[in-house]
Amino acid sequence: MNSDRSDPLHRQAGAQHVVSRLMRESLVDKAVIAGTEAPVRAILPRLNVIQIGGMSIMDRGQAAVMPLLKEIVANQDDHMQVIGVGPGVRARHILSVGLDLGLPTGALATLAAKSSAQNAYMISCLLADSGFVYLEAPFIVQLLPAMLAAARGAVFNGIPPYDLWEHPPAIGKIPPHGSDAGSYLVGEVFGARSVILLKDVDGLYTADPKNDSRAALIDDIGVAELAARKLPTLPIEPVLLDLLANAKLVKSIRIVNGLVPGNLTRALKGEPVGTLIHV
Amino acid sequence: MQAPDHSLLTELGKKLVAGSFSDANLQRATDATPDIAILPWVNVVKIGGQSIMDRGRDAVFPLVDEIIANLKRHKMILGTGAGTRARHIYSLAIELGLPVGVLTVLGTAVAWQNAQMLQYLLAKHGIAFLEPEGFASLPHYLMERGAVICQGMPPYKLWEANPAIGRIPPQRTDTGCFLIAEVYGARKMIYVKDEDGLYTADPKKDRNAKHIARISVQELLAADQDDLVVERAVLDLMLSARHIHEIQFINGLKPGQLSAALAGEPVGSIIFNAEHEQRKAS
Numbered sequence: 128m129n130s131d132r133s134d135p136l137h138r139q140a141g142a143q144h145v146v147s148r149l150m151r152e153s154l155v156d157k158a159v160i161a162g163t164e165a166p167v168r169a170i171l172p173r174l175n176v177i178q179i180g181g182m183s184i185m186d187r188g189q190a191a192v193m194p195l196l197k198e199i200v201a202n203q204d205d206h207m208q209v210i211g212v213g214p215g216v217r218a219r220h221i222l223s224v225g226l227d228l229g230l231p232t233g234a235l236a237t238l239a240a241k242s243s244a245q246n247a248y249m250i251s252c253l254l255a256d257s258g259f260v261y262l263e264a265p266f267i268v269q270l271l272p273a274m275l276a277a278a279r280g281a282v283f284n285g286i287p288p289y290d291l292w293e294h295p296p297a298i299g300k301i302p303p304h305g306s307d308a309g310s311y312l313v314g315e316v317f318g319a320r321s322v323i324l325l326k327d328v329d330g331l332y333t334a335d336p337k338n339d340s341r342a343a344l345i346d347d348i349g350v351a352e353l354a355a356r357k358l359p360t361l362p363i364e365p366v367l368l369d370l371l372a373n374a375k376l377v378k379s380i381r382i383v384n385g386l387v388p389g390n391l392t393r394a395l396k397g398e399p400v401g402t403l404i405h406v
Numbered sequence: 407m408q409a410p411d412h413s414l415l416t417e418l419g420k421k422l423v424a425g426s427f428s429d430a431n432l433q434r435a436t437d438a439t440p441d442i443a444i445l446p447w448v449n450v451v452k453i454g455g456q457s458i459m460d461r462g463r464d465a466v467f468p469l470v471d472e473i474i475a476n477l478k479r480h481k482m483i484l485g486t487g488a489g490t491r492a493r494h495i496y497s498l499a500i501e502l503g504l505p506v507g508v509l510t511v512l513g514t515a516v517a518w519q520n521a522q523m524l525q526y527l528l529a530k531h532g533i534a535f536l537e538p539e540g541f542a543s544l545p546h547y548l549m550e551r552g553a554v555i556c557q558g559m560p561p562y563k564l565w566e567a568n569p570a571i572g573r574i575p576p577q578r579t580d581t582g583c584f585l586i587a588e589v590y591g592a593r594k595m596i597y598v599k600d601e602d603g604l605y606t607a608d609p610k611k612d613r614n615a616k617h618i619a620r621i622s623v624q625e626l627l628a629a630d631q632d633d634l635v636v637e638r639a640v641l642d643l644m645l646s647a648r649h650i651h652e653i654q655f656i657n658g659l660k661p662g663q664l665s666a667a668l669a670g671e672p673v674g675s676i677i678f679n680a681e682h683e684q685r686k687a688s
Binding site: 142143144145146147148149150151152153154155156157158160161162163164165166167168170216219220222223224226227228229230231232233234264265267268287288289290291292293294295296297298299300301305309312313315316317318359360361363364365369370372373374375376 | 415416418419422423426427428429430432433434435436437439440441442444456457460461462490491493494496497498500501502503504505506507508511538541560561562563564565566567568569570571572573574578582585586588589590591608632633634635636637638643645646647648649
């Protein structure tokens with residue numbers, strides 16, 4: 128290595144290299160990949176990421192949205208909050224039209240992301256008076272810490288900016304990374320204190336409570352156990368389980384009923400409300 | 407509130423509005439929808455970072471000449487890899503404890519630098535560089551000038567998912583270029599590297615390594631090799647891709663290989679989806 132250091136532009140085998148631990152290595156090599164395992168620092172450890180569901184909350188309008196926003200504002204002094212917002216029924220509609228036209232998953236993802244951007248923008252307007260700002264993805268990348276220092280909270284599009292680069296899913300054509308995945312990933316990359324998903328159900332049930340009266344609420348469950356149960360439907364995007372399994376910093380998410388006043392406050396305090404899904 | 411009027415929706419549309427996206431039955435229902443190829447004549451060509459760009463003039467100039475020679479015959483989206491500067495910044499950022507999403511932002515800047523350099527060399531032929539946000543203009547540039555340049559990383563930024571092991575972003579420029587080909591329903595996905603394609607072992611380290619002209623993605627995944635010619639994410643995505651059923655790897659240091667691959671010749675190595683071949687045969 129000493130000889131490498133004397134020539135920081137290590138010229139060998141026809142290529143000009145910059146000296147580094149990964150120099151000339153294959154980044155696909157399993158041993159090289161395993162060698163990069165190391166602790167990760169939390170960038171914003173006081174951050175709480177709260178996701179407002181699209182169909183479950185936003186599409187219900189004022190009756191569901193306004194009490195929730197009031198509760199968010201009431202928690203401003205105690206908790207740093209950024210709000211992700213889901214797309215709801217307009218995304219379902221454009222997926223329907225887009226699928227009928229034969230558009231690929233990447234195009235569908237780009238279209239659906241505009242529906243959640245609309246919802247996020249509406250939420251930011253309703254929270255503007257309390258100092259929340261709306262941040263598009265490039266501003267999350269560059270400005271979130273500054274905005275949180277200056278503003279009193281931020282709202283972002285829950286759907287991640289995968290756009291045309293969204294993965295074709297294993298089955299069918301529905302974009303797999305929705306606002307649950309996007310909100311979680313924002314929490315994970317900043318090393319957030321918590322990721323709370325607000326839905327219109329009390330949490331995760333042993334069966335779908337809308338169809339089965341014997342369905343029981345699960346307070347707490349591991350990702351592996353949940354995946355093994357192979358429930359026919361989930362109140363969250365299935366891809367979230369894969370993301371959680373690889374978590375470095377945010378090792379759990381909490382699903383709570385955003386239609387019940389007080390639930391968000393309890394979740395922010397760390398009380399066992401709804402369902403905790405953890406690694 | 408009045409019951410919503412769903413009469414304009416298709417049968418599938420009604421299910422989409424009422425159902426759960428996590429329901430495999432609903433997912434399967436979307437599987438039966440038709441696919442259109444948005445740009446069926448375009449070829450996505452990924453220029454390697456470490457394998458081509460980092461070699462400088464000796465490797466890049468002949469390849470640029472070959473690209474120019476093909477402009478009239480083949481339309482190309484040219485994506486760039488990152489290479490040695492990405493390896494340096496990944497090492498540094500990992501040591502500083504930064505998360506995978508931040509590494510993705512950093513790596514994207516390196517692929518971007520390579521794309522800019524390539525664009526300076528092709529600028530006099532009217533070739534433009536497009537950011538992901540500008541991709542709506544892509545058909546126009548392709549029709550007018552035959553090619554565009556983009557950086558190869560997918561625009562996942564801070565939203566890149568963690569890998570199962572280690573800290574290197576798992577979806578880099580091989581994956582980004584593959585997904586461009588898939589979303590546009592491209593004619594070909596060609597990876598330009600510094601080897602003739604796939605070998606039974608690393609030809610840089612093992613003299614007995616044998617060249618593999620054609621192999622299925624299923625076979626390659628089952629072999630679970632320690633090292634691969636392409637990011638593992640590409641192999642996984644090939645299994646669910648609806649348009650791109652084979653990808654080709656060629657040696658960009660050998661004049662004529664890119665032209666041959668664009669002409670449809672089986673130079674280098676091809677990874678194909680065996681399930682798709684079986685479906686086609688039956």
